[in-house]
Amino acid sequence: PLLRIDVVTIFPEYLDPLRAALLGRAIERGLIEVNVHDLRDWTHDVHRAVDDAPYGGGPGMVMKPQVWGDALDDVCDEATRLVVPTPAGRPFTQDMAHAYAAEEHLVFACGRYEGIDQRVIEDAARRMPVDEVSIGDYVLVGGEAAVLVIVEATARLLPGVLGNPVSAEQDSFSDGLLEGPSYTRPEVWRDLAVPEVLRSGNHALIDRWRRDQALQRTVRRRPELLDRLPEGSLDHHDLAV
Numbered sequence: 001p002l003l004r005i006d007v008v009t010i011f012p013e014y015l016d017p018l019r020a021a022l023l024g025r026a027i028e029r030g031l032i033e034v035n036v037h038d039l040r041d042w043t044h045d046v047h048r049a050v051d052d053a054p055y056g057g058g059p060g061m062v063m064k065p066q067v068w069g070d071a072l073d074d075v076c077d078e079a080t081r082l083v084v085p086t087p088a089g090r091p092f093t094q095d096m097a098h099a100y101a102a103e104e105h106l107v108f109a110c111g112r113y114e115g116i117d118q119r120v121i122e123d124a125a126r127r128m129p130v131d132e133v134s135i136g137d138y139v140l141v142g143g144e145a146a147v148l149v150i151v152e153a154t155a156r157l158l159p160g161v162l163g164n165p166v167s168a169e170q171d172s173f174s175d176g177l178l179e180g181p182s183y184t185r186p187e188v189w190r191d192l193a194v195p196e197v198l199r200s201g202n203h204a205l206i207d208r209w210r211r212d213q214a215l216q217r218t219v220r221r222r223p224e225l226l227d228r229l230p231e232g233s234l235d236h237h238d239l240a241v
């Protein structure tokens with residue numbers, strides 16, 4: 001496989017969607033290998049406890065280091081990058097999706113409750129690269145939905161996973177801008193016409209129009225993205241938009 005993925009969670013069935021649709025096809029075709037593990041397989045006690053009260057007090061529970069330590073010892077290897085989804089992580093971006101697509105082995109550690117004992121991350125980082133990653137500024141119940149997001153964003157970049165490879169290159173963010181609108185037939189639908197320029201057959205004009213639409217959309221919806229564009233990526237015409 002181009003990429004091996006292991007996920008450790010207390011809700012293995014939550015990851016079932018990984019085997020559906022686009023990713024399911026990639027798994028069947030041997031492009032990616034996905035293994036989902038139940039964290040409770042590494043518990044030590046009859047109650048199969050994975051969490052305990054936080055030192056220092058406060059609400060919620062913290063996931064126990066011994067259980068996670070044993071699980072990661074078994075699942076991680078020499079080639080692993082460990083990814084721990086948490087709202088306290090660095091923001092996941094398209095650039096990180098590209099970097100993950102170039103890895104050999106990703107292990108995702110899904111925390112629930114108030115998180116995983118920090119020493120688990122500290123200990124793992126002595127042996128392998130570890131990323132604590134957030135998929136956005138909102139709080140989920142656990143890392144599982146974030147793993148679905150990160151794996152989908154990563155896997156679609158692998159050669160052969162998407163039907164049409166150019167579609168990944170033309171995405172929002174590939175040029176640092178949001179994608180503009182798209183249209184298909186019919187030409188008029190509920191009195192709404194497709195923009196005339198797209199039917200002109202003038203490809204220089206169409207490219208220019210699409211660029212303008214992307215710029216306008218980015219200015220209105222995500223102005224902060226414009227500050228992050230590489231030097232010289234806006235031309236004279238762009239600056240007039």
Ligand code: ADE
Nearest residue numbers: 085086087134135140146
């Ligand atoms: N776990 C809970 N909330 C999360 C978020 N926003 N991103 C990643 N993992 C999470």
